[in-house]
Amino acid sequence: xxxxxxxxxxxxxxxxxxxxAQTWALKAPIAAKPAFxxxxxxxADIEMVKVLMGRSAVPFTANAQAKAGDLxxxxxxxxxxxxxxxxxGLGAAGISADAEIERARALLAEAKKLGMTVxxxxxxxxxxxxxxxxxxxxxxxxxxxxxxxxxxxxxxxFITKLCGAAIPMDKVExxxxxxxxLQKAFK
Amino acid sequence: xARRSTSxxxxxxxxxxxxxxxxxxxxxxxxxxPLNLYGRGATGAxxxxxxxxxxxxxxxxxxxxxxxxxxxAAVATGFALGVLEPNASGIGGGGFMVIKLAGMKxxxxxxxxxxxxxxxxxxxxxxxxxxxxxxxxxxxxxxxSAVPGEVKGLLYALDQYGSxxxxxxQVIQPAIDWAERGVPVTVNLAQIxxxxxxxxxxxxxGLAIYAKDGFPPEVGDTIxxxxxxxxxxxxxxxxxxxxxxxxxxxxxxxENRKRGGILTLDDLAGYxxxxxxxxxxxxxxxxxxxxxxxxxxxxxxxxxxxxxxAGVAALGDRSAAAAHLWAEACKLVFADRTxxxxxxxFVHVPYTGLASKDYAKxxxxxxxxxxxxxxxxxxxxxxxxxxxxxxxxxxxxxxxxVAVTKTINMFxxxxxxxxxxxxxxxDDMDDFELKPGSANSIQPGKRMLSSMSPTLVLDPQGRPFMxxxxxxxxxxxxxxxxxxxxxxxRGMPIQAAISAPRLYQGRTGSLSMEGRYSINAYNGxxxxxxxxxxxxxxxxxxxxxxxxxxxxxxxxxxxxxxxRRDGQAAGF
Numbered sequence: 001x002x003x004x005x006x007x008x009x010x011x012x013x014x015x016x017x018x019x020x021a022q023t024w025a026l027k028a029p030i031a032a033k034p035a036f037x038x039x040x041x042x043x044a045d046i047e048m049v050k051v052l053m054g055r056s057a058v059p060f061t062a063n064a065q066a067k068a069g070d071l072x073x074x075x076x077x078x079x080x081x082x083x084x085x086x087x088x089g090l091g092a093a094g095i096s097a098d099a100e101i102e103r104a105r106a107l108l109a110e111a112k113k114l115g116m117t118v119x120x121x122x123x124x125x126x127x128x129x130x131x132x133x134x135x136x137x138x139x140x141x142x143x144x145x146x147x148x149x150x151x152x153x154x155x156x157x158f159i160t161k162l163c164g165a166a167i168p169m170d171k172v173e174x175x176x177x178x179x180x181x182l183q184k185a186f187k
Numbered sequence: 188x189a190r191r192s193t194s195x196x197x198x199x200x201x202x203x204x205x206x207x208x209x210x211x212x213x214x215x216x217x218x219x220x221p222l223n224l225y226g227r228g229a230t231g232a233x234x235x236x237x238x239x240x241x242x243x244x245x246x247x248x249x250x251x252x253x254x255x256x257x258x259x260a261a262v263a264t265g266f267a268l269g270v271l272e273p274n275a276s277g278i279g280g281g282g283f284m285v286i287k288l289a290g291m292k293x294x295x296x297x298x299x300x301x302x303x304x305x306x307x308x309x310x311x312x313x314x315x316x317x318x319x320x321x322x323x324x325x326x327x328x329x330x331x332s333a334v335p336g337e338v339k340g341l342l343y344a345l346d347q348y349g350s351x352x353x354x355x356x357q358v359i360q361p362a363i364d365w366a367e368r369g370v371p372v373t374v375n376l377a378q379i380x381x382x383x384x385x386x387x388x389x390x391x392x393g394l395a396i397y398a399k400d401g402f403p404p405e406v407g408d409t410i411x412x413x414x415x416x417x418x419x420x421x422x423x424x425x426x427x428x429x430x431x432x433x434x435x436x437x438x439x440x441x442e443n444r445k446r447g448g449i450l451t452l453d454d455l456a457g458y459x460x461x462x463x464x465x466x467x468x469x470x471x472x473x474x475x476x477x478x479x480x481x482x483x484x485x486x487x488x489x490x491x492x493x494x495x496x497a498g499v500a501a502l503g504d505r506s507a508a509a510a511h512l513w514a515e516a517c518k519l520v521f522a523d524r525t526x527x528x529x530x531x532x533f534v535h536v537p538y539t540g541l542a543s544k545d546y547a548k549x550x551x552x553x554x555x556x557x558x559x560x561x562x563x564x565x566x567x568x569x570x571x572x573x574x575x576x577x578x579x580x581x582x583x584x585x586x587x588x589v590a591v592t593k594t595i596n597m598f599x600x601x602x603x604x605x606x607x608x609x610x611x612x613x614d615d616m617d618d619f620e621l622k623p624g625s626a627n628s629i630q631p632g633k634r635m636l637s638s639m640s641p642t643l644v645l646d647p648q649g650r651p652f653m654x655x656x657x658x659x660x661x662x663x664x665x666x667x668x669x670x671x672x673x674x675x676x677r678g679m680p681i682q683a684a685i686s687a688p689r690l691y692q693g694r695t696g697s698l699s700m701e702g703r704y705s706i707n708a709y710n711g712x713x714x715x716x717x718x719x720x721x722x723x724x725x726x727x728x729x730x731x732x733x734x735x736x737x738x739x740x741x742x743x744x745x746x747x748x749x750x751r752r753d754g755q756a757a758g759f
Contacts, residue, residue, distance in 0.1 A: 047385035051401055088382070094317060127378045130723075175402045 231758025282593025299340020329448025369409030415609025492547030507711025576658030
């Protein structure tokens with residue numbers, strides 16, 4: 001094979017790889033607008049998800065410490081939960097990890113009662129994993145109908161395993177990559 | 188045959204080229220994870236700089252190579268850190284510098300801590316039921332900022348103690364170069380920006396610098412700050428006046444007031460560097476020279492004095508008994524710190540008593556080897572009275588020593604970035620006691636209490652031995668004492684002393700320790716009645732110590748830097 005042919009083939013393969021459209025696990029929109037945004041774990045990652053929601057053109061209300069009773073009043077059709085814990089965030093909110101899990105469980109139960117779609121978003125990467133974060137992820141993911149994860153946060157397949165076959169999960173490489181799957185999730 | 192061989196060689200060459208390209212692309216991504224334990228330390232026969240960023244350490248070393256002294260190098264490192272570690276320190280903040288040049292009989296402390304604005308009052312914040320400022324106003328926004336001292340402090344040091352061989356412009360140039368070239372985003376910095384993205388978003392000016400396409404930058408990106416480069420150029424040209432008067436001062440005041448602050452042009456013009464006498468003491472024959480109140484050095488001395496009386500050196504390294512002693516001593520020190528420490532220009536601080544061996548003996552007697560104190564009250568040092576930060580250390584072969592700790596307080600401080608200047612305004616006001624009636628309550632022109640404790644250590648022969656310090660809020664005090672103890676009591680090399688696991692105990696609350704403590708120590712502490720919280724193996728909240736140690740026998744300087752953050756020393 002001539003060198004030029006080899007280089008051209010390598011370049012084409014590289015371009016094809018880069019240009020290949022990501023195939024999404026979620027095949028059709030599942031969520032209605034508007035959305036209600038909260039955290040499960042009080043991490044600052046909610047701030048990045050606010051930007052993602054804005055870019056996805058999904059109208060939303062955000063309350064990091066929302067209680068179950070806040071959902072009905074909001075009129076939201078979809079609950080978006082930002083997954084991952086922060087000791088600093090819990091401290092600032094004046095809430096223990098146990099109390100945060102209780103708040104999340106009550107919120108998720110209320111969302112189910114109201115017929116809301118629940119979407120989990122994990123954008124904190126590897127740093128938003130570990131003993132504390134995993135408790136929150138474990139508590140919330142089974143209640144989700146769809147999960148979007150920045151890949152670094154699932155290197156060990158923990159979230160993939162929690163989602164199993166029942167919950168579609170999409171991974172993106174960078175935080176900004178989460179705009180597209182979120183857009184596609186909303187009708 | 189020859190033809191086939193040539194073809195194979197070409198194919199191999201092409202494949203090798205592709206592999207090399209892929210390797211190069213990979214290598215361009217900085218993989219400086221906080222847990223990278225390699226390459227943190229450095230040695231040198233002529234000089235060593237240990238700072239929180241390798242590029243800042245190298246900036247200091249370059250100045251030494253150019254013929255500058257340790258102060259010139261420290262000032263260059265300080266300005267460079269303001270660019271390279273923008274979350275931790277910069278023009279909008281301040282700090283403390285301890286200088287002992289070879290010819291000086293006594294060290295000097297330059298206090299360039301920010302001061303409360305003239306319009307500040309003890310009740311300026313509305314407090315919630317937990318005693319915190321409503322709306323986080325002491326931490327975020329204009330009201331969180333005091334009058335910054337960094338530029339006046341660094342330039343005062345340069346003018347008074349620099350070699351005079353290098354110009355102000357030369358010393359500031361490395362900082363400008365990095366602001367224009369772009370700061371590498373490490374794992375550590377990427378996470379800090381993510382954690383503070385909300386603050387940067389709320390005061391939107393910072394997003395233009397610290398966000399990429401509207402999101403936090405990722406590892407491998409660079410942060411270019413042309414505005415800050417221009418501000419530094421103005422300082423090159425006009426000195427401190429570039430910040431404390433004129434156009435930039437006007438912009439600082441305008442943005443501060445737009446965000447609810449109370450700074451005035453008079454506040455900026457009136458800022459004064461304070462030159463203080465250091466607090467000195469000893470630990471097992473070594474002399475410690477450290478920054479007095481409102482800095483925290485007095486309490487580093489106090490802690491070591493208690494441990495000396497209680498005989499910590501004889502207890503096993505990282506044993507339950509040693510950890511118990513550290514924890515109990517910390518409780519006593521923090522009880523006193525809360526009661527007594529404040530700006531000595533406004534409040535009488537009995538720091539000679541706090542640092543006295545006799546007073547420490549009475550405190551050591553309160554510690555029981557088999558019982559845990561619940562909530563110790565402050566002692567009475569007056570009877571013994573006779574008379575989110577970065578740290579970097581510089582020492583050279585002549586025995587010149589400089590230790591500098593400086594801060595804008597929380598990571599990314601108030602979140603307010605002054606448009607067109609690249610300056611992040613500090614949130615040091617949060618270091619005051621937010622309610623009236625305390626020694627550390629707010630008063631106009633007062634400096635808030637700090638735990639920053641840049642410290643110099645002289646060996647038993649009185650020779651320069653070690654320069655060190657750390658960020659980490661109140662954890663600074665026990666962190667520095669532990670590193671000093673590791674070197675003096677355990678004989679550890681400086682890098683090992685810095686990397687060794689740490690513990691922290693406040694006046695009350697649980698004993699927090701890094702995960703590398705043994706299960707035996709953990710069980711022993713629990714059996715004694717301690718509530719123990721186990722942190723990750725290397726936890727950035729335990730500080731970021733950067734130190735230089737002089738091995739006189741080998742005529743070599745050893746720099747140590749903290750793997751918990753992005754620290755890396757450099758030497759030549």
